[in-house]
Amino acid sequence: MTLKVERAGPALSVQDGGREGLLGLGLSRGGAADRGAWLEGLALLGLPPGTASIEMAGVGGRFLVEAPVRIALTGAQMKATLDGAPLEWDAGHVATAGSVLDIGAAVSGVYGYLTVAGGIATEPELGGRGFHGIAGLGRPLRDGDHLPLASDPTPDAPPMRLSGRSRSAEPLRVMPGPQTASFPDEVRTAFEAATFTRSPRANRQGVRLDHDGAPFATGGQLTLVSDFIAEGDIQMTGDGAPYVLLADCQTMGGYPRIGTVLPADLPRIAQAGPGEALRFRFVTVDEATAAWESDETILGRLRRGLVPRVRDPREMSDLLSYDLVDRPPREVTGE
Amino acid sequence: MSDGPDLLPLGPDGLLLRFSDRLGDAPNRAAIAFRAAFDETAPEGVVETATSLTSVFVRFHPDRIARADVETAVRTTLDSRDWSDADLPAGRSLWTLPAAFGGAEGPDLEEAADLAGLTPEEAVRQICEVPLRVLALGFAPGQPYLGFLSETWNIPRRTEVTPRVPRGAVVVAVRQVIPFANAAPTGWRQVGRTAFRCHDPKADPAIPLRPGDEVRFRPAAPSDLARLETEPFGGATREALA
Numbered sequence: 001m002t003l004k005v006e007r008a009g010p011a012l013s014v015q016d017g018g019r020e021g022l023l024g025l026g027l028s029r030g031g032a033a034d035r036g037a038w039l040e041g042l043a044l045l046g047l048p049p050g051t052a053s054i055e056m057a058g059v060g061g062r063f064l065v066e067a068p069v070r071i072a073l074t075g076a077q078m079k080a081t082l083d084g085a086p087l088e089w090d091a092g093h094v095a096t097a098g099s100v101l102d103i104g105a106a107v108s109g110v111y112g113y114l115t116v117a118g119g120i121a122t123e124p125e126l127g128g129r130g131f132h133g134i135a136g137l138g139r140p141l142r143d144g145d146h147l148p149l150a151s152d153p154t155p156d157a158p159p160m161r162l163s164g165r166s167r168s169a170e171p172l173r174v175m176p177g178p179q180t181a182s183f184p185d186e187v188r189t190a191f192e193a194a195t196f197t198r199s200p201r202a203n204r205q206g207v208r209l210d211h212d213g214a215p216f217a218t219g220g221q222l223t224l225v226s227d228f229i230a231e232g233d234i235q236m237t238g239d240g241a242p243y244v245l246l247a248d249c250q251t252m253g254g255y256p257r258i259g260t261v262l263p264a265d266l267p268r269i270a271q272a273g274p275g276e277a278l279r280f281r282f283v284t285v286d287e288a289t290a291a292w293e294s295d296e297t298i299l300g301r302l303r304r305g306l307v308p309r310v311r312d313p314r315e316m317s318d319l320l321s322y323d324l325v326d327r328p329p330r331e332v333t334g335e
Numbered sequence: 336m337s338d339g340p341d342l343l344p345l346g347p348d349g350l351l352l353r354f355s356d357r358l359g360d361a362p363n364r365a366a367i368a369f370r371a372a373f374d375e376t377a378p379e380g381v382v383e384t385a386t387s388l389t390s391v392f393v394r395f396h397p398d399r400i401a402r403a404d405v406e407t408a409v410r411t412t413l414d415s416r417d418w419s420d421a422d423l424p425a426g427r428s429l430w431t432l433p434a435a436f437g438g439a440e441g442p443d444l445e446e447a448a449d450l451a452g453l454t455p456e457e458a459v460r461q462i463c464e465v466p467l468r469v470l471a472l473g474f475a476p477g478q479p480y481l482g483f484l485s486e487t488w489n490i491p492r493r494t495e496v497t498p499r500v501p502r503g504a505v506v507v508a509v510r511q512v513i514p515f516a517n518a519a520p521t522g523w524r525q526v527g528r529t530a531f532r533c534h535d536p537k538a539d540p541a542i543p544l545r546p547g548d549e550v551r552f553r554p555a556a557p558s559d560l561a562r563l564e565t566e567p568f569g570g571a572t573r574e575a576l577a
Contacts, residue, residue, distance in 0.1 A: 020382070020383065021382070021383045022542075023383060023385040023394075024370075024384070024386055024471075024472065025385075025542045026472035026473045026474065026475060026533075026542075125541075126476070126536075126542075134475065135534075136475065136476070136517050137476070175344065175346075176344065177343070177344060177345055177346070178343040178344075178351050178353065224356055225355075225356060225357060225358040225388050226387070226388060226473070227353065227356075227387050227389070227390050228345060228385070228387050230346035231346070232346065233346075250473070250474060251387075251473045251474075252387055252388075252471070252473040252474070260345070260346050262347060285347075286402075288347040289347045289348070289402050290397075291347065292347040292348050292397045294398055297398065
């Protein structure tokens with residue numbers, strides 16, 4: 001069974017949880033730019049961690065469903081229709097054979113996710129299916145691609161939706177890293193006091209942050225030997241602008257890094273809209289480690305928070321085909 | 336910053352054991368040797384170790400082991416010997432990589448040789464003379480930083496970046512040599528080109544080199560490169576190091 005990409009937006013790619021354990025061979029983990037939103041898609045469809053989805057940066061695309069399939073839409077909200085009928089975001093849906101799924105431009109945020117049960121089943125390379133541009137792994141999706149799908153483990157599961165997303169406006173949490181102590185106190189204080197916005201110069205490798213104040217001093221640290229980078233590291237480049245490293249970052253870097261954004265807060269940077277204010281506050285290493293959660297833990301929590309998606313009869317073009325009065329529903333009769 | 340090993344947090348699920356914040360032979364050897372020893376006794380919950388030029392990274396799952404317990408395990412291995420004179424671990428390989436030097440395949444050879452105070456012929460001879468250690472892999476999957484050439488090769492990077500060198504470009508700077516994994520911009524000087532691929536999805540293993548392996552370049556004719564590209568590992572050969 002396949003999903004056909006009839007028309008691909010400019011930055012559509014298969015993404016999963018990334019490739020772990022290859023840092024010493026020069027490969028960063030990669031995977032979904034908004035890991036939380038990717039996991040939300042898996043939770044909605046009851047799929048296991050590691051399942052590959054379609055990541056859509058800025059704009060979606062047009063997809064032809066070749067056989068009945070369950071889908072979920074999460075992450076940056078985009079205008080979506082199934083055979084012309086609007087689809088609820090942050091929810092699961094059933095697409096019938098031959099239906100056309102249209103996903104337009106993002107209304108808010110950057111990275112949207114289309115998850116298809118039981119997951120995109122392209123051939124893995126180095127233990128993952130995701131496009132990792134700087135590593136030369138995979139490629140963006142193109143018009144006419146046929147994506148193989150794994151079989152749906154629970155094709156009859158009722159459609160669910162996420163129970164309300166709380167949008168935090170709290171400062172993003174940053175933990176100290178190997179070079180934090182080498183920044184003077186006043187630089188760290190100024191960093192916590194500053195308000196940033198996401199620069200248009202942003203991609204899956206990282207996001208440059210703009211602010212109105214003076215550039216941040218890097219001291220005499222630019223001659224440091226290159227060393228390991230962690231996803232979420234905030235590096236101070238030569239011009240004194242912070243650059244936050246995302247999923248497709250390089251494994252090593254020579255710029256000093258003032259700290260590491262916690263994984264739970266990193267999607268807010270990846271998804272920040274133009275002009276959205278971003279602030280940071282330092283937390284201790286112990287707080288950061290205590291806040292760490294495995295994909296399995298996050299997925300379990302998301303699943304417990306799902307609620308049934310009640311279909312709105314006004315959206316039901318096939319209402320007349322339902323036997324609304326006489327017969328008990330199929331789950332009761334067991335047919 | 337001190338010269339001794341520092342144990343530092345790197346992300347909520349990682350820590351970095353940094354033998355030095357300056358590049359050198361001793362901290363690189365220490366990192367590679369330490370990692371091999373730590374892997375033998377790593378506690379449950381440690382999920383990945385890796386070496387950079389002078390550091391060891393240890394990643395763990397905080398829901399399976401406390402950071403303090405990982406730190407204790409690292410310190411126990413650290414205190415078990417003097418790592419600055421440790422032997423490199425067993426199981427390493429010596430790779431011989433054919434490469435064409437100078438001319439169209441090495442447009443910056445003369446400039447690099449001049450900066451090193453050598454003739455182009457002598458420069459190629461020195462680059463191919465001794466095995467160079469894989470100090471670390473990075474920048475692109477499987478791409479090695481090879482070192483160290485003699486002190487005369489302590490030549491700086493260019494201030495102007497070359498917009499694009501091809502995959503397989505052999506570049507030099509600061510006593511190191513890199514065969515490029517992919518076409519990329521660089522401030523290093525291209526002295527040659529090899530058919531060896533640092534990451535080849537069709538090869539087994541797809542990423543052939545490991546930190547601590549040794550690489551010796553063998554001069555090849557430019558006209559040989561096309562044929563070498565059809566051979567396994569671009570004509571590179573591998574032998575076990577004792």
